[in-house]
Amino acid sequence: MRVVNTKMKQASSFMLVAALAAAVAGCGGNGNQKEEANSSTNASGTETKQNGNASDQPKLTNLKYWVANHSAASAQMKTYAEMEMYKELEKRTGVKVEFQHPPLDPQQAKEQFNLMIASNELPDVIETYWTDGYPGGPEKAIEDGKIMKLNDLIDQYAPNLKKLLEEHPDWKKQITTDSGTIYSFPFLRGDDKVRVFFGPALRQDWLDKLGLSVPTTVDEWYAVLKAFKEKDPNGNGKADEIPFYIDKDLLNVDAPFLGAWGINYNFYQDGGTVKYGPIQPEYKEFLTTMNKWYKEGLLDQDFAAPNAKLFDNKMTTNLLGSSVLYNGGGIAKYTNLMKDADPSFKLTAAPYPVLKAGDTPIWGQKDFAYTGIGAAITTSNENPAETVKWLDYAYGQEGEMLFNYGLEGVSYKMENGKAVLMPELLNPPGGVSVQQSIAKYTRSTWSAPYVLSDNFQMQYLVLPEQKKALEVWSQPTVERKMPLVTPTQEESGKFASVMTDIQTYRDEMLLKFIMGAEPIENFDKYVKKIQSMGIEDAIQIQQAALERFNKR
Missing domain, CATH: 3.40.190.10 (Periplasmic binding protein-like II)
Incomplete structure (x- = not known):
């Protein structure tokens, strides 16, 4: 596929069952253990502070999510909801996502985005290029009352992302505005090998x-x-x-x-x-x-x-x-x-x-870890805390595997402690691209709010011509x-x-x-x-x- 800017560009409540909540907490490290000391999650998923102040967050079951489609996916499915990754995510979280996709044409997508913003009929989550997709940038989007500042919500309800940002201060510097505002759950390219493509x-x-x-x-x-x-x-x-x-x-x-x-x-x-x-x-x-x-x-x-x-x-x-x-x-x-x-x-x-x-x-072309693509929570979202939990899942260990590789035993298997994509994904029949093959399972060949693994990327570069391209295109300063x-x-x-x-x-x-x-x-x-x-x-x-x- 050619680069368009699609330079262009793209989630509200999330209820974890008790076992999944524990799994996410385990991924959060010490930061989440500290949070656990101050709160507990009951069987219905509603978090109650130990000081007696209930969060009063209702169970999240539905989410409206606006994001640009991709040709590799649109050739095979009407919406991302048909993608195996999101079908599995719904099973794990109980959250059904209604994806809203603009036309593939970049100009038409931009026009639809502008109409949506102007109408004030906003979905719960908007994933897009916030740094140049919104006139004036993300601070202006917050000032205009379109999206929320996420710092406190991430600090309280996103232990996985919080831990990653503590471990990678350069990533935090890139996703934060000059005033210290975090405005989206970012798509992050985790290694130099995944930043040249x-x-x-x-x-x-x-x-x-x-x-x-x-x-x-x-x-x-x-x-x-x-x-x-x-x-x-x-x-x-x-x-x-x-x-x-x-x-x-x-x-x-x-x-x-x-x-x-x-x-x-x-x-x-x-x-x-x-x-x-x-x-x-x-x-x-x-x-x-x-x-x-x-x-x-x-x-x-x-x-x-x-x-x-x-x-x-x-x-x-x-x-x-x-x-x-x-x-x-x-x-x-x-x-x-x-x-x-x-x-x-x-x-x-x-x-x-x-x-x-x-x-x-x-x-x-060499991207920074963050390129401006992120999932922001709109001011129309009635369950921001639960949405933050839902988005944070992608940055934990289980979410990382799901978003990068899809379903174990279906699109990948574990070998020597590493995820290995199934041969049929990397060697599809003639007339089908590898990107289309993988797109049935994940968005990992373009972008999503998660951390792209270099282990995935190096498998995706199947052909000798691709490996050579990575070397050749990495030369510019x-x-x-x-x-x-x-x-x-x-x-x-x-x-x-x-x-x-x-x-x-x-x-x-x-x-x-x-x-x-x-x-x-x-x-x-x-x-x-x-x-x-x-x-x-x-x-x-x-x-x-x-x-x-x-x-x-």
């Missing part, structure tokens, strides 16, 4: 047929794409090859090609100084290059209107030569889909391109990447109003410059327009937020 990739069989090497610089990419266009690598005698597909949404995710010029499509830091990539002189050079590639037919002419099904068709009908792909949802997906239809089909990872041969890439800073409540409104208009204009002009509707000669006018819209104010807000983050 997409990058540039090409048809290795096309390169071999034309006697070409994997490109490393922008100029080498140009030469390869020209050869793909002109030398009939698919061998059908037609000039129908599409050398490169660059999804406009990919520019938002760690600058796959733009990064060759040392900048990105948003804010970045250079020696501690915040800058905005789309107004830098280097951005003009990038646009000039992309405009040349577009005019020469090296870019997919449909790139302005991303379409996942159309992309799949182009990749599986021997038309597309290169793109930026997920490791599992791209390299593995298409390799498995094509292994019977075209045994010669082979993809290979390419390094993030640079301008000068031998240079180390600055920009590339990512030294200029902004951490997940958060504006203050005072800054949020101003930042949101400024950047909403700027981002809309920026995106429109990106397409116009690349497709030639706007002459590159008008770049300076474009920069002045963004400056007049208040970008310097936004940069100052980001600069202040970066300095506060560094002091957390």
Whole structure:
């Protein structure tokens, strides 16, 4: 699957039976034992403080949960409720979840999210990219009365997450705002091996047929794409090859090609100084290059209107030569889909391109442990304490196994103390990707509010091409990447109003410059327009937020 931002993005009461409550308590370590000393849980699951103050929390049986769907799941089921992981979770907790999924299209999903927020008809839980999905960020969402501050609730009712944050202060720093607020149950990538998962990739069989090497610089990419266009690598005698597909949404995710010029499509830091990539002189050079590639037919002419099904068709009908792909949802997906239809089909990872041969890439995809995805409890939730308990289950030992691997004896087995995915999940029949195979059981190939295990990830990288991709895509220094800073409540409104208009204009002009509707000669006018819209104010807000983050 291509990266969209799906850059995009995604639970209210929870009643544990006595045995499960004890299991969760056991996972909590000393922190939970301290809590146990002050409270007890009766047979109905209602917690009563030893001082005599009952919590008065009713038993939770139903939960409305809004979260973006995923193509690997939607191809097989209507909602996540049909996923084996959630069916088992319902059995263990007694909580039936009604999932609310927006359309897969990122723009439509964003529109539905905005309508939901504006309507005030909120579900119990919303899981999404809170750091950039809500105008003004999570502090603004709390200020607007949409979601709850969770610090006290986590301290009282989430022993598993509390223990993890105590053990990993860097994780806590990332999920906490500058004012010390925790606003969601986070999706966390637990190890470096699970933080790199997409990058540039090409048809290795096309390169071999034309006697070409994997490109490393922008100029080498140009030469390869020209050869793909002109030398009939698919061998059908037609000039129908599409050398490169660059999804406009990919520019938002760690600058796959733009990064060759040392900048990105948003804010970045250079020696501690915040800058905005789309107004830098280097951005003009990038646009000039992309405009040349577009005019020469090296870019997919449909790139302005991303379409996942159309992309799949182009990749599986021997038309597309290169793109930026997920490791599992791209390299593995298409390799498995094509292994019977075209045994010669082979993809290979390419390094993030640079301008000068031998240079180390600055920009590339490498996530922080936390990327902004989390499950927040809305102010419409009538049972926040029980919802916190339900969400906390995923961070304990039993929840970790369920969310990463699914059901023991069905989707995984234990060998030498480690969970091992069943062979049939990792070697599905032709026409079925590994990601689709695993998606029947868990969300572990994309995201959920839990901690992703590197043990799972290294099994998921089944193919030699995938293991090579992890190595190749791990090379960039990512030294200029902004951490997940958060504006203050005072800054949020101003930042949101400024950047909403700027981002809309920026995106429109990106397409116009690349497709030639706007002459590159008008770049300076474009920069002045963004400056007049208040970008310097936004940069100052980001600069202040970066300095506060560094002091957390």
